[in-house]
Amino acid sequence: MKRHRTLLIFLAAALVAIGGCATKTAQPTVEIVSLSHWPVQNALKPIREMLGTFGTRIRLVELNAEAADGEARLASAGLKGHIPLVIFIDGSCRIKRPDGTVVEFVSFPAAAGNPMGLNGAWTARDLEAAIKERLK
Numbered sequence: 001m002k003r004h005r006t007l008l009i010f011l012a013a014a015l016v017a018i019g020g021c022a023t024k025t026a027q028p029t030v031e032i033v034s035l036s037h038w039p040v041q042n043a044l045k046p047i048r049e050m051l052g053t054f055g056t057r058i059r060l061v062e063l064n065a066e067a068a069d070g071e072a073r074l075a076s077a078g079l080k081g082h083i084p085l086v087i088f089i090d091g092s093c094r095i096k097r098p099d100g101t102v103v104e105f106v107s108f109p110a111a112a113g114n115p116m117g118l119n120g121a122w123t124a125r126d127l128e129a130a131i132k133e134r135l136k
Helices: 002-026 038-052 068-076 124-135
Strands: 029-034 059-064 085-089 094-096 102-104
Touching: 029 038, 029 068, 038 085, 038 124, 059 068, 085 124, 094 124
Parallel strands: 029 059
Antiparallel strands: 029 085, 094 102
16 A cells, blocks of 8 residues: 555656646747847837736747847857847747748837838737747
8 A cells, every 4th residue: 555655656746747847848938139229129118018928938038139149149040240139939030820921030020110110021919929829
């Protein structure tokens, strides 16, 4: 009887450990590599608000694109030049929409509202949809 109880406790502990590992691997990492200039940071406000709704279900990493670690991250992705903003989900800045089109989370989002009129081809909704798909 004592042996069965010990075995059950061991099995329960093993299942908890395995379950904990599975949960950690399912948590997507979202990396924001951006310039610290105010137009970029202003464009990121709604993105950060949306990312905040995910709470601890995602791991958020932010890097300054002009600092050594930010430059290294952009270089590791093969990105060069003056790039104001890149968002990676689990290491990729490209996702495929359900309709088959590809979205790149590079540069400003669409309707960023910056004084230079620089608007990209992606939206906060695209990013949110990609994260939700990853969380499934």
